[in-house]
Amino acid sequence: MNQPALSSIRNIGIISHIDAGKTTVSERILFYAGEIHKMGEVHEGSATMDWMDQEQERGITITATSTTCRWGELWINLIDTPGHIDFTIEVERSLRVLDGAVTIFSAVEGVQPQSESVWRQADRYRVPRICLINKMDRIGADYPRCLEQIRERLGARPVLLQLPLGVESEFAGVIDLLAEQAVLFDEADQGRTLSLAAVPEAYREAVAEARERLIEAAADFDDSILADFLEGRPVEAGRLQQALRRGTLQCRIFPVLFGAALRNKGIQPLLDAVGAFLPSPLEVPPVPAHHPETERETEELVCDPKGPLCLLAFKVLADEGRKLTYLRIYSGTLKAGDSLYNPVRGCQEKVARLFRMHAHKRERLDEAQAGDIVAAAGLKEALTGDTLCRPERPLLLAGLSIPDPVVSLAVEPKGVDDREKLLPSLDKLQWEDPTFKVHEDPETGQTILSGMGELHLEVVTTRLEREFGVHVKTGRPQVVYRETISRKVERREHFHRDLDGKVHEGEVLLGLSPLPRGGGLKLLLPEPGAASLPPELLEVLRQSLLQASAAGVRAGFPLTDIEVRVAEIPFAAGVTTELGLRAAAQRGLALAAREAGPTLLEPVMSLELIAPGDYAGKVLGSLQQKRGRVEGMQTRGDVEVIRAKVPLSEMFGYMTELRSATKGRGTFTMEFSHFDQAPAEVLERFGLG
Numbered sequence: 001m002n003q004p005a006l007s008s009i010r011n012i013g014i015i016s017h018i019d020a021g022k023t024t025v026s027e028r029i030l031f032y033a034g035e036i037h038k039m040g041e042v043h044e045g046s047a048t049m050d051w052m053d054q055e056q057e058r059g060i061t062i063t064a065t066s067t068t069c070r071w072g073e074l075w076i077n078l079i080d081t082p083g084h085i086d087f088t089i090e091v092e093r094s095l096r097v098l099d100g101a102v103t104i105f106s107a108v109e110g111v112q113p114q115s116e117s118v119w120r121q122a123d124r125y126r127v128p129r130i131c132l133i134n135k136m137d138r139i140g141a142d143y144p145r146c147l148e149q150i151r152e153r154l155g156a157r158p159v160l161l162q163l164p165l166g167v168e169s170e171f172a173g174v175i176d177l178l179a180e181q182a183v184l185f186d187e188a189d190q191g192r193t194l195s196l197a198a199v200p201e202a203y204r205e206a207v208a209e210a211r212e213r214l215i216e217a218a219a220d221f222d223d224s225i226l227a228d229f230l231e232g233r234p235v236e237a238g239r240l241q242q243a244l245r246r247g248t249l250q251c252r253i254f255p256v257l258f259g260a261a262l263r264n265k266g267i268q269p270l271l272d273a274v275g276a277f278l279p280s281p282l283e284v285p286p287v288p289a290h291h292p293e294t295e296r297e298t299e300e301l302v303c304d305p306k307g308p309l310c311l312l313a314f315k316v317l318a319d320e321g322r323k324l325t326y327l328r329i330y331s332g333t334l335k336a337g338d339s340l341y342n343p344v345r346g347c348q349e350k351v352a353r354l355f356r357m358h359a360h361k362r363e364r365l366d367e368a369q370a371g372d373i374v375a376a377a378g379l380k381e382a383l384t385g386d387t388l389c390r391p392e393r394p395l396l397l398a399g400l401s402i403p404d405p406v407v408s409l410a411v412e413p414k415g416v417d418d419r420e421k422l423l424p425s426l427d428k429l430q431w432e433d434p435t436f437k438v439h440e441d442p443e444t445g446q447t448i449l450s451g452m453g454e455l456h457l458e459v460v461t462t463r464l465e466r467e468f469g470v471h472v473k474t475g476r477p478q479v480v481y482r483e484t485i486s487r488k489v490e491r492r493e494h495f496h497r498d499l500d501g502k503v504h505e506g507e508v509l510l511g512l513s514p515l516p517r518g519g520g521l522k523l524l525l526p527e528p529g530a531a532s533l534p535p536e537l538l539e540v541l542r543q544s545l546l547q548a549s550a551a552g553v554r555a556g557f558p559l560t561d562i563e564v565r566v567a568e569i570p571f572a573a574g575v576t577t578e579l580g581l582r583a584a585a586q587r588g589l590a591l592a593a594r595e596a597g598p599t600l601l602e603p604v605m606s607l608e609l610i611a612p613g614d615y616a617g618k619v620l621g622s623l624q625q626k627r628g629r630v631e632g633m634q635t636r637g638d639v640e641v642i643r644a645k646v647p648l649s650e651m652f653g654y655m656t657e658l659r660s661a662t663k664g665r666g667t668f669t670m671e672f673s674h675f676d677q678a679p680a681e682v683l684e685r686f687g688l689g
């Protein structure tokens, strides 16, 4: 039987800061669920979920891997996502299709910058979460501080379902506050055997107090609990669990559990909590889908195997040159051999085979239903974020929000063979990763790769060599700046040309205004019907302005924080042509932007740096030299944690510099924060000084 009941499916992801223990936890989940018979370890390079060779060598997760496992009645579709910000799209696309998540925090490091950003991403998709405070066995584990940070930094309300039994090397298990019993894990058999015991005397008071907090939280979601509690009547564990489940599904509370995954402690209760507190696909809100042609007509898709077929392709993998497409089925039933329509690309294609994925193994399926996550072979066109549906019932789901690249790198093939293989191989890498872009520099003819960070592009070039046998020389990483303007202008542009006896004309009146930082590019065109221009020419105009904005007008960087308003588009039938309009729009935009005080913005990163106290002064000095703005410092044991904002252009190669300045003991993580005015020397470099 490989068709799960809908109520028993849990589509969950594991999200957190880098190194909090996602892969270690996933590995235990697969082991206890009987999916694997030997536990792989990240630090030995043998974790099952980190199967790509680079992942095993670097000890980090690069691609999100989806796998199904059974836990009692539950069918858990588990997605292991990377913590490093350079692979943020993996988190984004997973959150888009998941119904619930386990957020892991390290009991020592607490809420780190990347935990904050994945938490915000999960908020955006309203994904209910349970929290695991991991690494309770490590020296310096401090769970009250971690809870305080969850409250303060994440603005969330944690509710303890357990108390830890001991801490650091004494961490032996947990006390289940609902069942009021201690759960101990046997280290001798890799934590497979659990033993239950009464709450130790020394913990009685702490348990009573924590249980009272838990009842108070549950009472917020069930008035009868409040009445019983106020009148001193006992409240059964089942009712408490149901009330807490309600609060969790509304994202108003976040149940907290404890563990030490590496020591095989705390995983089975976590799996039970996934079933008890996270939603099945039947419990998630309906998903809106548009009719692709009219756009405005929407339909609310509920999880129904008999409903209209609608799927989201949320990941595409190049598997020995062929595409394997991961699909979340929102409605309907998908069969192997089905013909599907892709409204994004306007094409029809066939699912040759369907699989349920088990880490890197696969199980053939004849069909799969709404609510499930499966993989398909045979789809040639679909890319990440595309919708698939029946040709006779076209539906379109909202796509993914894909961040723009901030770092670029020029690559040059080493030999003739490499030259031939370069572009087709880069194409395949682009199927998989929408944050990775390739273009040709129009001046030098060089191939330019752009992505989310140095590490991202390093991984891409290594994969190019190892998986595709393409050897390249790489240039130095460069910042991808943005172009913007400093004042408002209006400009009329008229194009007129005679070509082979035919007149081509186009005229536009453009108004450009600067927007506040973070405003993006806003294009205001008249509604079709309101303009004298036929709708197809209006679309030509829109596309021309978008293309010209993406290519930049002064230094070749995309325009941002600008409102472009098309005020007038005179139309003369038979004379106003596509060519004429395109030329007027592109030239008009370039000239208007030049008159509007063009300038450049640079990407600024949020940095969290950890250095031993003795080196803090030296590190602060170096950050200052890098135009860094220190926002806070905190002593944590014998290290200083420094939070700062630093321009990305100053950070290339910083890991090596920091390591040598701190005798290898300093470390940092960073993520994109915002764009800010670039300094004078950058403007001069691009002729804008």
Ligand SMILES: Nc1nc2c(ncn2[C@@H]2O[C@H](COP(=O)(O)OP(=O)(O)OP(=O)(O)O)[C@@H](O)[C@H]2O)c(=O)[nH]1
Binding pocket: 016, 017, 018, 019, 020, 021, 022, 023, 024, 025, 042, 043, 059, 060, 061, 062, 081, 082, 083, 084, 134, 135, 136, 137, 138, 259, 260, 261, 262, 263
């Ligand atoms: N002491 C201790 N170490 C742990 C625990 N869990 C994980 N680790 C170690 O912490 C390191 C990071 O663990 P991973 O499981 O790779 O963390 P991750 O969150 O998957 O990391 P990325 O995939 O790179 O984002 C590894 O060396 C683990 O062995 C734990 O409970 N206690």
